[in-house]
Amino acid sequence: LSAFSLCPGAGQDVGRSCILVSIAGKNVMLDCGMHMGYNDDRRFPDFSYITQNGRLTDFLDCVIISHFHLDHCGALPYFSEMVGYDGPIYMTHPTKAICPILLEDYRKITVDKKGETNFFTSQMIKDCMKKVVAVHLHQTVQVDEELEIKAYYAGHVLGAAMFQIKVGCESVVYTGDYNMTPDRHLGAAWVDKCRPDLLITESTYATTIRDSKRCRERDFLKKVHETVERGGKVLIPVFALGRAQELCILLETFWERMNLKAPIYFSTGLTEKANHYYKLFITWTNQKIRKTFVQRNMFEFKHIKAFDRAFADNPGPMVVFATPGMLHAGQSLQIFRKWAGNEKNMVIMPGYCVQGTVGHKILSGQRKLEMEGRQILEVKMQVEYMSFSAHADAKGIMQLIRQAEPRNVLLVHGEAKKMEFLKQKIEQEFHVSCYMPANGETTTILTNPCIPVDISLGLLKRETAIGPVPDAKKPKLMHGTLLMKDNSFRLVCPEQALKELGLAEHQLRFTCRVHIQDPRKEHETVLRVYNHLKGVLKDYSVQHLPDGSITVESILIQATAHSEDQGTKVLLVSWTYQDEELGSYLTSLLKKGLPQSTA
């Protein structure tokens, strides 16, 4: 079993995921993420490392996507439509529905740039999604005759899943991103006690015991409320899906409770579809949402209305969600320009911003922005950063390991220093090996594969006939010949094996010389031996043959005088392989010498 991460960059790299797992001869790619910080080749994983020989479609048995974030699925259309992977792709139903929205959203802001080539088109996103096989939670999906996969709830975003990959009795669990504490709209991650050979877990917050998400949410609401109260406008740049819906629920319930009147707008046309999916996949949300759903759908927003470009100039307070999330183009940037000069206003950045974007600049504290090399935009509005991402912290990671009881753990998606700490903790507490390979490094884990073998009825009957009565609880040792043919394994009796293979049986005989001190004539010695054996081996047929030799069942004993010392007789004992037990017993018996009494 081996695993390696093929994101460019030689060290551990926070962010995107793309892991190749080889298990019992099957190759599975886990996630296919992109890096938004680059706009050249470096944004996609270097797929040429997967295989130097042959086509990707022939090499990979399947691709699995854990959830819809671009650092996990952003390179998928590139991989399937431009690099040329044409095999199966698996993800959960919500991920399949939502993933193309995000990809489309990102494509739109990417091709917006001048000279942007080597990027997938809308048609490619669609063609890619048509290749996706959607799976249900806990449904065992047979990829081929040997490889099966199963999804578990991960609680990171809507539709996020952990996947168990199993071939025979070898298995890997890949967590993707997950969250062990239920939040406002999602439940906690859960996995079977499936005891995989390897658990591949993310470790973004490996050393952090995070302050609760509730605190961050309270903080967010407080800031928005204060701004609106003093008549300011709040801009929240978001991507079409994910964080946006979560914050919508938050504001909606808060507005309801506080009976606030300031309008909340959503600027993008894409949200309608997004909201639709949150409604559609209500079973993937947490219990509370599902329970209240009967009375009121959490995603049927009363206070949040569609935004029109003209509204930005309206007087008075308002809250606007606008795309794109990094303030680098389109509506969010346009609104930002209008509102930036007023200190009463506020912009809240709820996610990561790439270097070079306005979002990145204001977050790093720059307040005088040069817009397109001409005008200076002075930012007087308040700038806030707030992380709402739902990852498991160190406690959560340990909890998951306890649940799954893996034999080995592999940490990915984190910083080396933080991971080192967690690794030690895991090894101490669970006494399992923990690995933290850098990107491009292969981790190989030895497993004890159990291989199912068919047993012939004849052999089974024969073996059960000779031993004690079979007991289902006690394993039983069986003897037979293992036939490996056409990828099947069968245990048959030796005769049958010989027959099937068209081979003749060879006789294997063991011989052993035993020296006995006996000055008598040879035939007398033989007689003594015969009498001795007859006395000891009462249940066996011991015969003295006319040629002077003795047989005990198939064992033959002959006596000769020693060539140099006439006082010593040499007994030649010979037996077949089948009578190995009796043969060695006899030799040891003879080695003890003959009893005096018979003399």
Next chain:
Amino acid sequence: MTRECAALLPGVCAALADPRQPGLDDTCLEKLLDWFRSLTWFDPTVELVQDNPCLTELITSVLALPEPSPSILSFTLQLAGILASSENRFQHLQQEKLLGRLFGRAGPVGGALWEDPSVRSGWVKGVHSMVHHLPALHFLCSAGVMDVIFTLQGDPSLFVASAASQLLVHVLTFSVESETSKPLSTKDCDWPACAQMILKHIEESLQSSCASHIEHSLKLLTSLFGSCYAAWTEVLWLNIAKQIESFLMEETVQAQHMLANLLLNVARSPVFSDTEGSFWALVTSALEHLTPVQAGPLAVGLLRLCKCPQDVRIQALTVLLQPMDCILRAASQPLEYAGLLDESVTDPVTVESLLSSKTSCAGLLCQTLAHLEKLLSLKHLRVDLPCVSLLRSLITILQFCNGFLTPTSPLGSTISRNLINCFRVQKSALDVLAALSEKKGCDTLIRSLFDVLLAYLESPNTSPTVLKKAFQATSKWLACLQELSCSNSQCQQTEKILEDVFLVLQKRLCSPCWEVRDSSLEFLTAMIKCLRDQDGFRQSLLSSEVPRLAENLLEDPESYVRASAVTAVGHLAFITYLAAESPVAGNQYNKENTVAKLQEILSTDSEGFPRRAVISIFTKWLREGCTGQLEDTEQFVSRVIQTVEHDLDWEVRLGGLELVEVFCSKTICQLGLSECPYAPESSAVTSSTQQNLLQVFCRAKLFGFLFQSLCDCDKPVGQRACDVLIGLRGNFYPISTLENPQEIEDSPAGCGIAWLQRTLRQGSLAQNFPTDGGNGVDFQDPESMMVALGAIDLLELHDELNKSSDHVEESPQSLLQDILATVGTIEENEVDCY
């Protein structure tokens, strides 16, 4: 380097060397290196390091840190390598005694941080950047660096190992090419020292018994022959050819799988283009000795070569056809078909046993089929493909896969058992089938081919991905069918086939699976595109339920399907009411009805795909002149513009501009004005035509849309609008006046236009183009618009829009400012993701 950057650089360097600063985003460091690469690329002088002492200070202070972070150390190694890429700067760094401490034995090599792959990677990249002159090469040889590189070939990180291998190729090539003047012979003493070290290393590893050493050297040789075509590579090849040959023969060495790539790269090299000689004998032997799976890529590569002995080509083709031959023989009754091949290269038993094993059967077939598809796509294939037999074998495979054929021969029944329901093979076979449609001479098998295709289209067991491929193959072959059908009997056959296809399509259009509905609509569009001129096709289509079902799908819950339905219905219109002589009478296909439906989608659909599909279909209609007389068209365009100008999706707005552009050029043509602004025209005629033209455009409300789009918040829209306006202006103003736009006085009449001029002069930055139409600018007044076209400096605006086409600021100055600002913030923002 600009003055601003030079001023910022010391601060950035100091921040980078400061161990107390929190880690920077990796991308910043990478982009910084990109910048230094661009600075040093064309400038070998020492000025960069002399004028910016902070750079060497940064290196010194990072080296002095007791425990630098791996990412900063890696950055420093790469930076030093980039700086040392010219001889002058190399000497400068040598004087400071930095290079030995970075790249020599005294450096990080073997130290605690060497454990970190990013440091090893930075080291390799640094050395690679440095080796562009002789002193660097001598430094490598003398500082014991070569041994480190040799070791790194087997690095646990694939990235480092691969970079090390690339580095060796670079060093070897550079050493031979810069240190020798006369042609090299096999005698060792001729080769430069550095090259000799590498050659010796290669030869030793090839002779070693260690599989991984052999593998490293084969990898190195593969990339060397793939990138360097100099004459000396032949000498190198002659040195190792014997060893390579022995790998082919000995089964004990597990290196065969790497030989195909190596031999292929050598074969591609012009050095070996001589078709005589031992090399090609080795290639022939490889085709014989490698397993069919290993030999496949070699064979297909050889067939793509321009220069390759014909007998090797034939042999390569034989290797590729062998599995297909085996399939044919296994499926046929004795003496029915002779198979595909007269003789085979390797023992047919090998292929037979691979095909009869469950695990290898699909793999071998998929690989072979992919290779055949590649061959079929080649423009000039220098061997003849037996297309008919190939088609027969494909049909057989497809029949095996869906259980339609259960042959009596033992091999046949094993293969059919292995292939049943195998999606991978089905997809690959259908791909080849589609590609084969372009070859002539397969007509005898047409009926059985369509039987198989229809079976796939009909079967509920066909997976959506396979179905899509089956549709693609069907539409390709239908196009061929139309070309063939001239005789009466063929005509009937074609009719029957079309009837069957539409029956299946009807069913598939109602599938519960959106992927299937979408593929069906795409198939319908593809068919209409290539067959719309065929009477038989039109009649079969219109007498089926397909058009009605397609129209129903305009209301599909899945937006992808709605978009495909829009495209299909748009194309259907070409054969119903938009056609010159419409074959349909009555109101079954009502034009107004369809246009209204599409308009409805354009204005109300919540998603971009269907709206984008509508606008592109409208443009297509307009381009093909199908929207009726000029006045109708005018109203139509005006309505569409008013719908799209408020669309939230910039690609829809962009589509609207494209529609406007087509409309303008159509109108100009129709009114008799030459499309070319430079064509000489008599001014009298032109002036009245211009008036007409302006009136048409104003009535269609083009100008409001165009001028407002100049301030669109999404750049591509502004750029396109500017292009359209510049094109339009050429029709109203002689070329000479274009360079000096008029200045508008703030007189009451020109007041609005002057405002427009001022607003637009601020470029797209204004971003506050009033939505109510502007300060008294009447966009529907022909006179005002004539003035506006002349007064606004569109060319300057065009430049401006092009310059600032990207909101992600990519200038080095901005990068330096960002780094400084980031290290200034105390709090580290938590990692987050989208």
